[in-house]
Amino acid sequence: MEILKRLTTIFLFLALAACATVGESPTAPPAQTGAAVDDYLIGVDDIVQVTVWRNPELGITVPVRPDGKISVPLVGDVAAGGHTPAQVAADIQEKLASYVRDPQVAVILTDLRSHEYLSRVRVTGAVRTPVSIPYRQGMTVLDAVLAAGGVTEFAAPDRSDLYRKSDNGATKSYAVRLDRILNKGDLATNYKVAPGDVITVPERTL
Template sequence: MLVSCLSLLLGACAGAGKTTSGPPPAAAIKAVDSYMIGVDDIVQVTVWRNPDLGITVPVRPDGMISVPLVGDVAAAGKPPAEVAQDIQEKLAAYVRDPQVAVILTDLRSHEYLSRVRVTGAVRQPVSIPYRPGMTVLDAVLAAGGVTEFAAPDRSELHRKLEDSASAYSVRLDRILGKGDLSTNYPVSPGDVITIPERVL
């Protein structure tokens, strides 16, 4: 699954045209309200004045959660406000004027989606959790650095933005050898850094 997703992303990047030498645009940080619930996320459902109907449950692999009185409700792929509205409408048959809130208490699915991947001529190709402030150098060092067969001057940062993907030139040779941090770009969730092997 991971390999196929990575192949699709790199394929999209390859079809995006030539590599850009300038810095990549900063990825927009999604507001919590626009976060789509995923499988394994933990959600808390509360019903005002009806504490017995409140639950805290993980989203099942089928994308559903089980809610007292109304049964299964689809949660995966929806924002919390929409799930709350669905539950509220179903509860109206049992509770007068229900007021429902859905709160994400543990974003487990986000851990998979928000990763940075380093592939190619590195000691250990890795997929690491994204952290604010992480840079290309941080990710490459987490992969153990480049191998003796690497062509660090041809490294690229691949980023998907909306419906398009772009590749940005990273002079990893200058970053590692000269301390030139001009292309040590901040990374974003979903970025893929590739370090090719040199041509012998």
């Protein structure tokens, strides 16, 4: 009976500790799930890859011309500039229907060359080399910080922040526990970054 009481006490202690840990979790930025790229408006010089399911001969990888168009086998010129990849895919799919039965088209951005300034991710503050790097799909906070050479000996990495503009133009900040990411393997705040994000690493206060 005494053993059962002890086990019950231990279980209650662990449950309370777990609840406290959950309560301390920082607010995460909105999940990207590819939306940043899916909603991206294609621009001149961007490299796009067009694939047609079961018709590899119709696939191409080309830059967007200065007139904002790309040339696609069978259908000719298609407007890409100013449209999302999904919109371009739907346009090509509709035009291909005259030549291919039930075409399934995918358009993928393989290199973001236009809007380069807006598409960059910046790391500032107490890092070895403050950088402005091109955004790439799947990039995380850790990727960006490592590209900056890591933090300096004067950094306060667990007080880092990720700044992101919301759809209404307001800038929101999200706490990044960089020390936990770098030294403890705790990836809870190793958020996926989005084009235009700024990561700041403050210095320690003496």
